[in-house]
Amino acid sequence: MTALVAVALTVVALAGTAVVLSDEPQRQAVTLSIFGTTLVVLFVVLQAPDVALSELGVGTAVVPLMVMLSIRTMRKDRAQHDEHDGEQDGQ
Amino acid sequence: MSRLARLLVFAFGGGVMAVAFVLAVLDLPHFGTHEHLYRDLAVPAAVQHGTANVVSAVNFDQRAVDTFGEESILIASVVGAAALLRPSSEETEQRVPDLGRTLEGTRLIGYVLLPVTLVLGVDLVLHGGTTPGGGFQGGVILATGIHLLYVAGSYPALDRLRPVTMFEIADSVGAAAFAVIGLIGLASTGAFLGDFLPYGDFGQILSTGTVQVLSGVVGVEVVGGMVVLLSSFFEQEITVRAEDS
Numbered sequence: 001m002t003a004l005v006a007v008a009l010t011v012v013a014l015a016g017t018a019v020v021l022s023d024e025p026q027r028q029a030v031t032l033s034i035f036g037t038t039l040v041v042l043f044v045v046l047q048a049p050d051v052a053l054s055e056l057g058v059g060t061a062v063v064p065l066m067v068m069l070s071i072r073t074m075r076k077d078r079a080q081h082d083e084h085d086g087e088q089d090g091q
Numbered sequence: 092m093s094r095l096a097r098l099l100v101f102a103f104g105g106g107v108m109a110v111a112f113v114l115a116v117l118d119l120p121h122f123g124t125h126e127h128l129y130r131d132l133a134v135p136a137a138v139q140h141g142t143a144n145v146v147s148a149v150n151f152d153q154r155a156v157d158t159f160g161e162e163s164i165l166i167a168s169v170v171g172a173a174a175l176l177r178p179s180s181e182e183t184e185q186r187v188p189d190l191g192r193t194l195e196g197t198r199l200i201g202y203v204l205l206p207v208t209l210v211l212g213v214d215l216v217l218h219g220g221t222t223p224g225g226g227f228q229g230g231v232i233l234a235t236g237i238h239l240l241y242v243a244g245s246y247p248a249l250d251r252l253r254p255v256t257m258f259e260i261a262d263s264v265g266a267a268a269f270a271v272i273g274l275i276g277l278a279s280t281g282a283f284l285g286d287f288l289p290y291g292d293f294g295q296i297l298s299t300g301t302v303q304v305l306s307g308v309v310g311v312e313v314v315g316g317m318v319v320l321l322s323s324f325f326e327q328e329i330t331v332r333a334e335d336s
Contacts, residue, residue, distance in 0.1 A: 002123065049223035049224075050144075050146040050147075050223050050224065050225065053215065053223065053224055053228035053232070054227060054228050054231065056232075057228060057231030057232050057235055058231055061231075061235045062231060062234075062235060062317065062321075065238075065321070066320075066321070066324065069321075069324040069325070069327075069328055070324070072328055073324065073327050073328055076328070
């Protein structure tokens, strides 16, 4: 059991490092989702199924999805502003 | 504030935090021991109130006021995000044609898992007091499950089968019902969120007093909140276009 906890903790640490080392935010959303999955495994190993279920829903699905959607919304907004500025310069 | 001043503030705050954290961790009970002060108090209290899932007993009975605060945070953040993401006066809503292509395998898995996920979510909400799960977990799984319709099908399909107004109502009714149940508890037992329902046989679905009721109410609120939150992002992303000036 202790060996299983040690393996799960190590995998969490590796996945967490991968999230930090991902350079672009939208790649980070994907690694964050994987990190969430490793946390789910850790919580199950530590006999906390309630927390594992919350993490499964929030950490692996909702948060990465919202990160992706926020990045896209900001990019679109910025592109529209640039377009608008370009039009004004042309006049 | 200059860069140096900010660095000094951080060094002070971070240093105090690091020292306090290390001292606190050194004082914790060792990992994997059988001494748990909180468990020794929480488990008998949960069993006394007929709740088999001790985590739910802590969330919805012993520390229900904390959960009430958390639910208020959730509804406040949903309202805030929806207000920020609403189409501004310069933007109009347009239904864009569905241009995305979905892989056959993704469609198959999405459509097969859609009913499974919804049933699992309802099950988690309804058995919150007896088995692992509860209103929050079930609600999040239900809300993400509904969005499999977008992954497997298309946005128009999701939009037709997910009337956002209904989920807005669910969000506020769920949050209000939590407060009302708390007030009924205050009136009948003298404590806010006091458990006023009878306890049945241990392990039965209706044995848990107000725990199961509060779990269901939270489930309704979380489904509503999550769907409204994600839908305002989708609306902004998929249907809103700035007006041609």
